[in-house]
Amino acid sequence: MSTAAPHTPPTATAAGGATVEFRGLRRAFGATTALDGLDLDVRPGELLALLGPSGCGKTTALRILAGFETHDAGEVLVDGKPVTGIPAHRRDAGMVFQSYSLFPHLTALDNVAFGMRMRGTGKAERRARAQELLELVGLPQHAARYPHQLSGGQQQRIALARALALTPRVLLLDEPLSALDAKVRLTLREEIRRLQRELGITTLFVTHDQEEALSMADRVAVLRAGRLEQCAAPAELYARPATAFVAEFVGTMSRIPCERAVAGVALLGRTYPVDGTLPADGPLEVLVRPENVVLRPDTDGAAQVTGASFLGAVTRLTARLADGTEVKADLATEAAAALPPGSRADITLPDRPVLVDRRR
Structure with a gap:
């Protein structure tokens, strides 16, 4: 605790x-x-x-x-x-x-x-x-x-x-x-x-x-x-x-499947260090907040935008990965206009430690 x-x-x-x-x-x-x-x-x-x-x-x-x-x-x-x-x-x-x-x-x-x-x-x-x-x-x-x-x-x-x-x-x-x-x-x-x-x-x-x-x-x-x-x-x-419970109860979180790596966990084509303790066994997921998800227009990107919710200065996009995982991303509304539903995007996370939990 x-x-x-x-x-x-x-x-x-x-x-x-x-x-x-x-x-x-x-x-x-x-x-x-x-x-x-x-x-x-x-x-x-x-x-x-x-x-x-x-x-x-x-x-x-x-x-x-x-x-x-x-x-x-x-x-x-x-x-x-x-x-x-x-x-x-x-x-x-x-x-x-x-x-x-x-x-x-x-x-x-x-x-x-x-x-x-x-x-x-x-x-x-x-x-x-x-x-x-x-x-x-x-x-x-x-x-x-x-x-x-x-x-x-x-x-x-x-x-x-x-x-x-x-x-x-x-x-x-x-x-x-x-x-x-x-x-x-x-x-x-x-x-x-x-x-x-x-x-x-x-x-x-x-x-x-x-x-x-x-x-x-x-x-x-x-x-x-x-x-x-x-x-x-x-x-x-x-x-x-x-804890994962606090992360999901306080604010919005997306869960993205990841794999164990030598220096942390691997997901979205990169390796990220772990914030806290890595679960000892079992498949894993990274928990990430919408404001920490970066989406950029890319016709060959790994994510497809499937929805958008206008929230004023920010628009919350929903993007689907190849395995069906859905990820929320908060972008400035002006930037989100370049990613209408149906478009493809490159998806990355900030280069800092991530919170990891056992996969549900």
Whole structure:
């Protein structure tokens, strides 16, 4: 597994955030193993995204940290202290759910103030704090509205304000944007990141959306079958995936058959060094991202262009090799115009180490 890249806390206020540690965390539901020895550290004041397919254990880890779920083995520590046995309302964590979970009979202001009310905060103080938080999330004029009078994005802002009301040292976000449309999702993504940086709260953000994770997080932890595959800064995760699973889950990858060679692997008429460890046996494939595939018009080329998808400044071409392998290539749209479907092309990769996996 990969070690994380050096990280600078997002703001000077991040020191107020807590450290979070998962140590050998295990949880099973009957015959289904949700967490299988999860080891992960979250640094003070950072936003760490838990990314992975459905069933990988990311939400289970979040709920165990929040105190809503128990674990079978292992340990969860906040600021170096175990939290097992501490009830959820005493864990100094705020949680925002996918479904908003607002009280329909309370106004926006009263929803935000609810936690403070349960803690016995005086009416004047909690209402002043709730109004302050509504201003923080950009909804001061909606204080008297009920949830059914708010849009989905506005409800999620209220839910975020409620989670912040008790000044938690850890903020937990469980796919809070998945129920929203694309434009609102983008706006709230930026808003959550701004608030997190401003407040310096250690934040765990669960998502299955790779774009969301890469655009928001200081680091991204990719989970698979209850285990950590890699935890790294977004740029490192994308450019240097530690495993084939990470490579294919984060971004688009093509697989090209290759052969073992003295100095690496041979494909497309050239030999390339290997990034990482070469599988000990079996047939092999190289994993390559579309932007790293070079196509040039060539009537005798080894690839035939079979499709093109216009993406603005870039066009994604699909090229088929003689053995039927299909390879994606991102070219500047102007250059792609010289390679219409049906044309032949020379295909090469950059002269640098390649990621190799067993052939499927």
